[in-house]
């Protein structure tokens with residue numbers, strides 16, 4: 001994590017930000033690059049914004065189904081935008097904690 | 104007269120009816136319970152039916168037998184709940200007004216939600232979360248010659264999250280017993296990163312799967328069943344071929360909850376996890392699988408919710424502050440095959456830990472470790488269920504709140520999942 005934008009940001013052992021208030025758009029862009037995404041498009045931002053809104057309100061990162069229901073974006077498209085585990089990937093990029101593995 | 108209305112007479116609703124009929128003054132309160140089905144299903148028993156251990160008659164009894172006198176029982180479809188109007192509409196246009204409502208309509212499987220899953224339904228694609236599915240799968244297995252059996256979990260949460268693992272362990276035992284284990288490949292395709300939701304138990308149960316030669320396809324978010332090609336396909340384009348597919352379909356709250364606009368995206372009612380009161384309606388409470396409480400959806404959990412619910416409901420009815428707090432306690436015997444079992448005991452904050460239960464050192468049950476006694480505990484659960492649990496009686500030595508007694512603390516706490 002040599003990137004300057006991340007210098008003062010704290011992360012947990014799995015790379016999730018521990019304080020969502022430290023978040024900024026630049027941080028999202030940097031984290032997205034680390035996650036292997038070339039660039040964040042308007043579609044990506046629609047999802048990130050949704051996750052930040054619901055995540056900050058409820059205190060936890062939304063599940064895959066909450067994202068698809070809330071944004072109207074299909075699961076298939078979500079996987080195309082954030083390949084391999086979109087719920088976790090968006091949570092990471094949006095500066096939220098790891099989505100709770102359901103019990 | 105005031106009315107306490109209970110929706111659903113399954114595990115949770117039946118317990119609430121039994122307990123509240125003792126707490127409420129019958130000159131002041133009328134208790135009504137509604138269910139569409141006159142038969143009570145012992146759902147934990149469904150697990151044993153595919154392997155011929157239980158037959159369908161072992162898991163059904165009439166609902167009426169478990170409901171107390173003094174409670175009005177209505178067998179009818181619940182069509183609509185109108186919590187803003189304190190009113191419920193039943194089939195045939197009958198309406199019931201209530202002062203307090205307890206929703207216990209459970210969680211139900213929806214195979215139609217996964218494209219292709221119902222194409223060969225009960226031909227070589229089965230579920231075992233319904234009596235019909237478990238029975239049909241049992242008949243199919245009797246003559247099955249072997250091949251690749253895939254167990255697919257569609258999406259979490261599901262009721263009894265350990266049941267799929269128990270199914271795999273029992274399948275391994277069953278094919279051994281039939282002398283055909285070498286002809287069967289067993290695969291688990293799961294949306295979880297491993298065998299279970301909690302780290303310690305996941306590692307332990309994952310190790311057991313490995314030792315039994317059961318392979319795991321983790322983080323598999325199933326998109327569709329391709330019945331022509333006999334594969335299940337994930338959203339990230341992985342394919343897992345099968346000869347026999349056993350599915351845990353998507354679990355959702357009851358249709359009536361979704362139709363009434365009371366549920367979240369899966370039809371589970373947003374609920375305060377500690378008080379069991381719904382978030383939107385102060386006179387509406389939940390028990391069991393119907394809420395979105397982040398505990399396991401299990402009969403044992405409904406049992407631990409009961410005391411909390413009854414206390415809070417009674418306090419709220421009297422205008423007092425609600426003080427009882429549910430801690431997410433779950434206690435599950437896991438059948439592991441070859442007459443062994445293991446027990447896990449956990450809550451919202453403490454994951455399953457090794458040790459002895461309910462007493463330190465003497466147990467007699469072992470936590471997170473296979474033993475014959477835990478298997479006996481599992482098989483004894485059916486008796487406990489019919490004779491203790493449904494009546495709303497306490498299970499001896501087992502408290503509603505989880506106890507740390509007998510549990511071995513980990514020297515280093517793993518990162519919270």
Ligand SMILES: Cc1cc2nc3c(=O)[nH]c(=O)nc-3n(C[C@H](O)[C@H](O)[C@H](O)COP(=O)(O)OP(=O)(O)OC[C@H]3O[C@@H](n4cnc5c(N)ncnc54)[C@H](O)[C@@H]3O)c2cc1C
Pocket residue numbers: 110111112113114115116137138139140145146147148149150179180181182207208209210231232233262263266357358359390391392393400401402403404405435436
């Ligand atoms: C295969 C399997 C294995 C399991 N193993 C275990 C185990 O080992 N240990 C354990 O503790 N738990 C286990 N469980 C889970 C346990 O059975 C459930 O968690 C428990 O029954 C939930 O109780 P409930 O009251 O919330 O719902 P339920 O008992 O499912 O009751 C819901 C009731 O609501 C009624 N209903 C729903 N909609 C309507 C409507 N519109 N109109 C009228 N009536 C309606 C239904 O007819 C039903 O009677 C298992 C479940 C399965 C499927």
